[in-house]
Amino acid sequence: MTSIALSAAVTTDPLCNILLNVDSYKASHPYQYPPETTHIYSYIESRGGKWDRAVFFGLQMFLKEYLIKPITQAMIDDAESFWQAHGEPFYREGWQHILDAHQGYLPVKICAVPEGSIIPTGNVMLSVINTDPKCFWLTSALETALLRAVWYPTTVATNSWQCKQVIAKYLDQTSDDVGQIAFKLHDFGARGVSSLESAAIGGVAHLVNFMGTDTVSGVLAARKYYGEEMAGFSIPAAEHSTMTSWGRDHEADAYRNMIRQFGGAGKLVAVVSDSYDLYHAVDHIWGEELRQEVIDSGATIVVRPDSGDPATVPVDCVIRLGEKFGYSTNAKGYRVLAPCVRVIQGDGINIDTIGAILKNLADQGWAADNIAFGMGGGLLQQLNRDTLKFAMKCSAAKVGGNWIDVYKDPVTDHGKLSKRGRLGLVLRDGVYQTVSEDEAGENTLLEPVFCNGKLLRDWTFAEIRARADKAE
Template identity: 55%
Template sequence: MTNLVLATDSYKQSHFLQYPPEARAISAYGEARPNPFSEEVLFLGLQPFLIDYLAQPITQDNIEEAAEICAAHGVPFNRNGWQAVLDDHGGHLPLEISALAEGTIAPTGVPLFQVVNTDDRMPWLTTFIETALLRAVWYPTTVATLSRKCARIIGAGLAKSSDDPDGQLPFKLHDFGARGVSSGESAALGGMAHLVNFAGTDTLEGIMAARRYYGADMPGFSIPAAEHSTMTSWGREREEAAYANMLDAFEGEGALVAVVSDSYDLDNAVDNIWGGSLRDKVLARKGTLVVRPDSGDPVETPARTLAKLWDIFGGTTNAKGYRVLNDRVRVIQGDGMNVASIARLVDRVIADGFAVDNIAFGMGGGLLQSVTRDTLRFAMKANAMRDGEGVWHDVSKDPATDPGKASKAGRQAVVVEDGKMVAHRADAVDPSADLLRPVWRNGELLVRHTFDQVRERAKA
């Protein structure tokens, strides 16, 4: 799936015949429209697309393959146009893309990027790449926005109950989503998006994406952890031995080890094994045991487990008056976690008199897969056409049946007014104030963001 000439919707192959004859350039912008999920978005994902897709020039083989496919598929093919891309531009699409800096927290309804063709013979090219470009941006932006919402919920709980909220937060939401996504590329982009907000992950593709596309060193961390197969392979009669092996195998100063404890009976495991036969062993270790409930009610079960561990192992009361478990034990809840259940669990932990320090959260498919383009109502729309005289004409839609789908007319700019980003017509603002800066032109990456820069901007 690497042929950029075919990385579009079938019907777009016919669009070179549909624009007005006077068209020389088409401008289009992409945004997250106002939506019920979030009033702001964390912009991410354009740079990987530029590096992996637009930086790869098309070839003669790509053109021939596309011509063959389109002929058999029943749609026209713009052979002359694509041949000109290859012959006159070395296979690089003659496009300029301007965008907000990645990691920017932008209000919905504000353009995140804007595209225009740079060869007057190819006004059709701008919207031809909509499918691939929008797909590249909406997914990591949506995952990053979802992850950030979780960070704000957990962060508020920590601010209320913890003596060290800033130190605790980076490892409070762990990404377990690699197996729950539709592809390795999704795991990479979504896992990377989560790492903008947190440092806990088991999605190695996300780490590799942050390193490859944004030059990160090591943006995410994990710990040794059990799964049901490694526990149940010992047999029910040797459950205690399986747990003891985990404590012995991963010993060390400050070492953490997570053990799934519901293979048979969670309450028995907590009361009679962790809190009974293995209690002294847990207390004698130099590291921390993280007990993982993995079934039952996603709020009640971890809350009950936390209360039991307090009764067994005790702890301290912090300066804010909340209980903190003995540092040899903690809890992680990964089953059934989403934005709503995390909020409920945070509230329950605090209501029970515990600091949020005691518990970590994990998300899988709910983090990396349970989002769609409609979650943030992403769209890319044409907003202007330049004619042969060099005059820009407004282009927009305003459907009477759905005013919420109205698009912006005229070349766009994003400026800050009264501390907030707003969209304006580009011809009505000082170009130096425009936050949509060129990042790509005719095959050349003009700006390369680092992962540290993305993370820093996302703290806004």
């Protein structure tokens, strides 16, 4: 009966209700602060983890999707109905005050580093504080949604950026054309993430660093939230079903069809070639039976191995294609395949296998030009909040008219020591430092991005890409 009554009472989409975009225990927190509390100040940081730097990204999506919209009476009523059924108290008077006194716009101020900034871990990236003394509890109420809105896209963008540094290293070492890097890592992750929203958020985070993607929702997110009309690009590519449906005896016909359907001067066509015997396909079908047709097509056929040891199989393919199609030697002394053929490895790819493949290629005298990578789960899904040890913590509270420092320092894990006071971020002699807000003053790199329902910064994707690309 409870669930039926609750369902009947709901008049808004509960998954779009910011009052319910929380952990359950948040509902009881307004009653837990000291008497005379008027302000709560919190911050977000990466405390360390897999990498020592992070690409801050994604906050603007959350602000546009959730915080610039006012709450409504229906949202308050629905939240009260939910919390009563769920077993938690509901601070209705607080939310009603926001609706009545602020027309539903949340009275908080959020400051953050510009998106695309490369910030060493252990530094403040974002701060949030309530602007109405009656809404001191609101800062903490936003933690669940705000932290999630930052840690996931920032971690994906960082993962992608770190991969870019590995690729750039080998291009610098082995290639005459370092500008090709924008299309060296392709996003294959749409089907491997937990939801469409995750694909969109993670997909656009990858596009901060690269321009190749098959995650359509990421391109659409760049358009919707950052004003970038076309942030990523793709090419015609085969999957196993479109190749194996021809039957094993007609494998060459399947490949020939790809050339004839999508070939042409300057075109790129990717063809998965391991359905039966990858090396037979490379040596005899591509390298002999279809060799002249590949050359005459004017296209670049990108052979995709999709099984076996990712550190060695794609390298073998490059070498074998070189034997059949020839190669040139660039100014750095490394071999580059004839322009009509390349390789893309999309199986088992992560930052470690990218490095292993490129090292193996270089060790055998082949340039990084010869290969590109497609990353799926390793790019968008095989990470979590602990990858960069993200946390949002309260560091200051105003109680009885006085600011007090707030922190935690667990004796069982000093790695969870949190920062104290209101914070600023400064750059001194090329080094980022988190200092007090007063010490930072006007030099703080934390810029106001949101206040009382209004977006104060609207970063373009071009600006974000430029920041991420400028850092080394």
